[in-house]
Amino acid sequence: MVPPLIELTGATKRFPSGSGSVHTAVRDLTMTVQPGEFVAVVGPTGCGKSTTLSLVSGLQPPSAGRVQVNGEDVKSIPDGVGYMFQTDAVMPWRSVLENVASGPRFRGVPKAEARAQAVDWIARVGLAGFEKYYPHQLSGGMRKRVALAQTLVTKPKIMLMDEPFSALDVQTRALMQDELLRLWSGSGAAVIFVTHDLDEAIALADKVVVLTSSPATVKDVFEIPLERPRKVEELRLTEEFRKLYADIWESLRSEVDKAREKGASNVA
């Protein structure tokens, strides 16, 4: 069996809270991601999804347990990791071309080569002709395409995606989900994709990890045996999809209810 590319074993993350006490954001979390696997992580609001990603990215060290990438403990940002967040990491003062070329440039690729790679990826995400545009001249969906090109141009082995499409309207979002699947399918990259949206998780992933309400730990892991290539909007209408949705929602719903109850008692 292929060893996992990413492995969290009993990972726990505690933060000092304002009152001098300690807040546990992630508790005893164990999960694996294989090379090239697309894993979606769902859980109630505020349960610890982003914190889980920050453990894998090396932005936060675990307070207990183990986080490994490529069989080694994560001590700093591992090589070959690309990120995409809800808010764009697109630099407003740089053109599309400069934005996409900046990753390779930062990694020491000579200027002409970095620009050639950027031109290639700008075309692959469907933005050929927009190289000289600035982010404010683009729609939200186009900016997401720039962000995708920015991430993919560095040929990451791991893509960490934190609700990257949640700010988009429904139609643009479906388009971007298809685009992501198309581009990912040739990349061989492993993906951890955090989302609130169970539809999105099932449509994209090989495996959906359901986290508990705060502090997050793994409640269930569901395999998604839907064929690829997938067209997300057509897929959603299939019986197989609805059945998976019903099963996973059954697991997620009680955690969402618990989170709501806790939220209500915090407000009360």
Ligand SMILES: Nc1ncnc2c1ncn2[C@@H]1O[C@H](COP(=O)(O)OP(=O)(O)OP(=O)(O)O)[C@@H](O)[C@H]1O
């Ligand atoms: N750097 C930090 N310092 C202190 N507390 C933090 C820090 N980062 C996260 N937390 C706390 O950890 C908990 C989990 O936060 P996290 O952002 O991981 O949840 P989430 O599931 O991604 O949230 P959402 O669903 O709103 O995106 C929250 O209570 C949050 O306030």
